[in-house]
Amino acid sequence: MGFLPTIIMKTPGGYQVYFVLDKPVFITAKSNFKAIEIAKKVSNQLRKSLGETLRVDTKCNHFGIFRFPQKSNIVFFEKSYLCNFATLINWSMKKEDSPKKTKMKLVKSFKQVDEPWFNLLLNESDIKGEKGTMGRNNVVLTLSLAMYASGRSKENCLYNLTEFNYRLENPLSDNELERTVNSAYSGKYKGASKAFITTLCTEWVNRDLKSSDLFSTTGWYKFAKPREERVRSHYEEWVEDLEQLINDKTNVNQPFLRIKRQELIDRLGIANSSLTALFKRLKATNKINVQTIRGRNGGVILALVKNILINQIKNHHKQAKKALQEYLGINLDTLKNVNQSKNDYQEITLDTG
Structure with a gap:
């Protein structure tokens, strides 16, 4: 990456890496706490870069509680290896702008409504809205997103999902159904999440379903990730x-x-x-x-x-x-x-x- 960590520490769950700044970064309300957002972007880029060759916890808190360095847990320390925040920002921006390599095969003509999972979910009636589970709201949103991504009109989507909703043992209210469809067609999403689809199908259709039962072997759209996954x-x-x-x-x-x-x-x-x-x-x-x-x-x-x-x-x-x-x-x-x-x-x- 062009620079090295200041400290590497061994813990019971793995290693923690510290990039210590040569000067503190001051956070002020006057700048609308902009430094926090910039630091998060740098943090994300560090994780991505390290994750290319190492197994990295990419979901850990940016500003959480961390283990205090001691003689008993430090495996590497070099006090001269300090990082300049401006240098880190420039490095992060260059990495972000560099061409992304992907092994994903893109199929532009393929529609999500043509996938096997779509009809499996659409024809399922035993779906509930229980606390702590991904239930009927998530199913309605996912089906709506698939229709939106496949070029179906909102009216067509609402018609099909109204029929689906009335088949449920405990249906959503008409207002809630329409609100969820409107959310799917708001432009905030690009398409249904593959991870969500898998979870919903194994939860409400059949726990033994495999990826090959749900998705076509010809490929998968490379959408901008939905909010749940970003x-x-x-x-x-x-x-x-x-x-x-x-x-x-x-x-x-x-x-x-x-x-x-x-x-x-x-x-x-x-x-x-x-x-x-x-x-x-x-x-x-x-x-x-x-x-x-x-x-x-x-x-x-x-x-x-x-x-x-x-x-x-x-x-x-x-x-x-x-x-x-x-x-x-x-x-x-x-x-x-x-x-x-x-x-x-x-x-x-x-x-x-």
């Missing part, structure tokens, strides 16, 4: 969706939204485990407040932090005004009226004799 941007997109949902349902006077976890999973089109990871990331951003309530009548309480702060300021102002009025024994609004009408008074001279 490492770089899917969390940011889910955060945007979450912000939009909170904005639609709350305001400064009523900043809190209470919602069932499963309803939130369905609305965002997100897996349960991904939602948990998203909540952990949100705690560090101080942008969206998340409170989880356990129990039968539990759920999630969401709010934009800015709305909470504005609401608190307004309430404190009202409380302070009320306390001052009680102390003075007057209505402060009358003082405002007096100030506005001061030009109505005449100046007079008193004769004191």
Whole structure:
């Protein structure tokens, strides 16, 4: 790669590699915390490059808890091997722009609706929407994406999936079905995910199904990865969706939204485990407040932090005004009226004799 790590450490689960910067990178609100996003991109590129020849954990947290270096676990250390952040950024950009090698065979004329899996899912009626599982919402979204990628019209898709939905023992509401189809045709996705298709078919059709039973041997579309599979941007997109949902349902006077976890999973089109990871990331951003309530009548309480702060300021102002009025024994609004009408008074001279 043109540079070496500063420290290599041995742990019970493998090796950890440290690239120590020669100078700290300062993170400021003024730059909208841009350095964090840049550091993540560099981190992703480091993992990819190391992963070309080594087995690398590409999904680990960028800024998580790390093992502290000690004499007992350091297997390599060279204090002069420091990295310049600007150099790392340039290296990362060049790697990103370099031609991508792929062994995937592209079949431009092939349509996802012609794959065996499509009819297997479309004709299955025993699909539920259970908590913690990929159920009917995911199936509807996947089938819709396949039709979208295959050039079917939204009207045709909605017609076919309405029939499919009515065959389910526990169907979605018409509004939820239409919302999911609209999401598939929003342009955010390019096509159905092969990993999702495999999971859904083995979950609801037959656990013994193999890849050869689901997919044609002639090839597979190389789509831009759907949000569920992307490492770089899917969390940011889910955060945007979450912000939009909170904005639609709350305001400064009523900043809190209470919602069932499963309803939130369905609305965002997100897996349960991904939602948990998203909540952990949100705690560090101080942008969206998340409170989880356990129990039968539990759920999630969401709010934009800015709305909470504005609401608190307004309430404190009202409380302070009320306390001052009680102390003075007057209505402060009358003082405002007096100030506005001061030009109505005449100046007079008193004769004191």
